[in-house]
Amino acid sequence: MQGHGYAQPVKQPPDPAVLVLLRVLFVAIGWLCIGFTAWVMLLRLAIVTRRSLDWGLLVAVLAADVLSIVLLAGEPGDEVHTAGGYLGITLLLGGLVATTVYYLAADIRHFQRQRESYPAQHPMAPPYGYARPSSPYTATTVPSSPTGTQPPHTPVPVPHTPPPIPAPPQRPAPARIEQVRAELDELSDYLRKHDRHGHESGHGHGDGHEGGR
Template sequence: MQGQGHAQPVQRPPHDAVLVLLRVVFVAMGVFSVGFLAWVMMLRLAVVTRRSADFGLLVAVSAADILSIVLLAVEPGDDVHTTGGYLGITLLFGTLLATVVYYLAADVRHFQRQREAYAAQTYGYPPAASPYVTGTTPLGAQPPHTPPPHTVPPMSRPPLPQPPIPAPPQRPAPARIEQVRAELDELSDYLRKHDGRHEGDYEGGR
């Protein structure tokens, strides 16, 4: 089994002033050469980005410049007055204009992405679709977001019925009345005997 790939370190991009100066120099080379050196801009862009598409455009721009030079070289005289000459001039200036626009846009985009990737590497936050970070995940692709599992709340169970608390046994009321009545009878007998004893003592003393 192969281990996961490690992200390659991203070099710090040049300062903005240096990048602006380089862009001005390479564009000026193409413009002041009247388009004959337009391929120089594409050469620098292909070396910087190392993209196969930019190398293909470098070949196309070089071929267009060579073709325009050939068409102008076969033009008789110093003035352009044939179809081939006009076609060569149109091809030369059209290639120059398209190369300048593409070179500036691609160069700015490249170093902007490199700056984001370097900031992500330095400060630790994930870059947004950076083509400079390599690993097991494809370039510019984010891992699929897995939604959290939907948890069903447990159903609340109804409270179980509590068994009724038995009431304390109560003595029947008639038994209580009978007890009170018996106590009253005993008290009456006691008082009756006590009164009779006092009367007998009183008569005997007399």
């Protein structure tokens, strides 16, 4: 049982200035030779894209160039007078225009796709001093330091709340104590006087009873 295999790695696209220079060069080769070398553009495109369609178009353009040369060579004079000569010129010039348009469009589209897919397969390296995380868990949970060691843990200071100060016991005011003491003294004097009058009245009743006897 065979697997799907590995995907072909995408090469780094050339510099845009180099691509523009190559396009101008191959188009100029085709137009300077009046279409007889238009197949050079498709040859370069087929080598770059490696598609069967481009190889097929290369063969078709080569066949059209050979046919146009044969038709033009069959003219009796230096000028074109026959239908075959006109057909040869039409094939030559029409193939040149069509080949140029197709070559430029396909070449630009090919390198644009290559430029878009290259960063996806070759991500940029992280800046110096930052370690690349090996898994999504290490990237989100444990921060990596530039030296490979974890930073020291700094304890968070806990605010200290002083214990509440008990309120001092309330003492009765001196004036209130003096007032209570004076009231007690008055009550004592009252009771002492009441007892004294009671004794005196008791003695008086006793003496009268004895005198009557």
